[in-house]
Amino acid sequence: MRGYPDIAALDVRLPNGLWLDEQCLQTAGLRPPTGYDEAHLLALKGCVSPARWTSEVLARCVTHIGTLHPVSLEDVQSLTVGDREALLLHLRRLSFGETLSCMSDCSACGEKLSIDLQISQLLLPQTKNPAYWYRAGLPGSKVQATFRLPTGADQEAIAELAAQDPSAAAGMLMKACLHSLTDGDVQLEILPEDAVGDLAKLIAERDPQAELILNSACPECGHQFDVLLDVGTFFAEEINHRLPYLYREVHLMAWHYHWSESEILSMTRSHRRIYLDLLDETLREATP
Numbered sequence: 001m002r003g004y005p006d007i008a009a010l011d012v013r014l015p016n017g018l019w020l021d022e023q024c025l026q027t028a029g030l031r032p033p034t035g036y037d038e039a040h041l042l043a044l045k046g047c048v049s050p051a052r053w054t055s056e057v058l059a060r061c062v063t064h065i066g067t068l069h070p071v072s073l074e075d076v077q078s079l080t081v082g083d084r085e086a087l088l089l090h091l092r093r094l095s096f097g098e099t100l101s102c103m104s105d106c107s108a109c110g111e112k113l114s115i116d117l118q119i120s121q122l123l124l125p126q127t128k129n130p131a132y133w134y135r136a137g138l139p140g141s142k143v144q145a146t147f148r149l150p151t152g153a154d155q156e157a158i159a160e161l162a163a164q165d166p167s168a169a170a171g172m173l174m175k176a177c178l179h180s181l182t183d184g185d186v187q188l189e190i191l192p193e194d195a196v197g198d199l200a201k202l203i204a205e206r207d208p209q210a211e212l213i214l215n216s217a218c219p220e221c222g223h224q225f226d227v228l229l230d231v232g233t234f235f236a237e238e239i240n241h242r243l244p245y246l247y248r249e250v251h252l253m254a255w256h257y258h259w260s261e262s263e264i265l266s267m268t269r270s271h272r273r274i275y276l277d278l279l280d281e282t283l284r285e286a287t288p
Helices: 035-043 050-061 073-077 081-096 152-164 166-177 193-206 231-241 243-257 261-265 269-286
Strands: 010-020 023-030 062-065 099-105 112-118 134-137 143-147 178-183 186-188 212-217 224-229
Touching (some): 035 231, 035 261, 035 269, 050 152, 112 212, 143 193
Antiparallel strands (some): 023 062, 099 112, 134 143, 178 186
């Protein structure tokens, strides 16, 4: 096989943007994963945290951020959590389509619910006035906080602790994002434990794409409840589920088309499907 087309990149908007040389870069280019990317991600199964998995897939598939090209692992780790979630949604759509089908259990009766979501409905508007540092008052007090939004690097740093003590990890994350606290003219040295939740709310208001909460209603008992959609974990499970199929596709295409493994793995999933569908059609016609 020779001369198959280059992989087209999709230009998307980032909710918050990457700050570089005092400029906010709010656009990015994405290409769908190739077989090589899928194989690399499959090898990471069970070996890295979800945050690191997200960094790995974005470092491979983000072609540019604004004028920044090429994009490194450190660059995608520097993106806000909301930007990374948005990129994962776009990447999932490039890989598997617009509809995202997931399952959830009713928190009241335990009934299993099937939920079909459209990715276009999960992507939130771009921030109108993005900033690296934000300043706002903590609810119910005169204390002013200067803070930034959490990044992928922050998530990776607390991943091990989060698995053991989520509350301690949340406190560590908030302290990492906090620049300063002032009460009038007085500079406060530490973030009080009872203010961790208040700071988390301020951050969530400025990066709503970071955590997608879905409102669901059980058709069996009528109970209404919220479901947290973890896009990275969902996308990773879809990729991992394809492990047997990836190498089966390589085997079939190498056997019938006599292409090398490297040539086949250089193709995206949708590109491979074109040839596999043609092959399936040809074999069916040849079967008496």
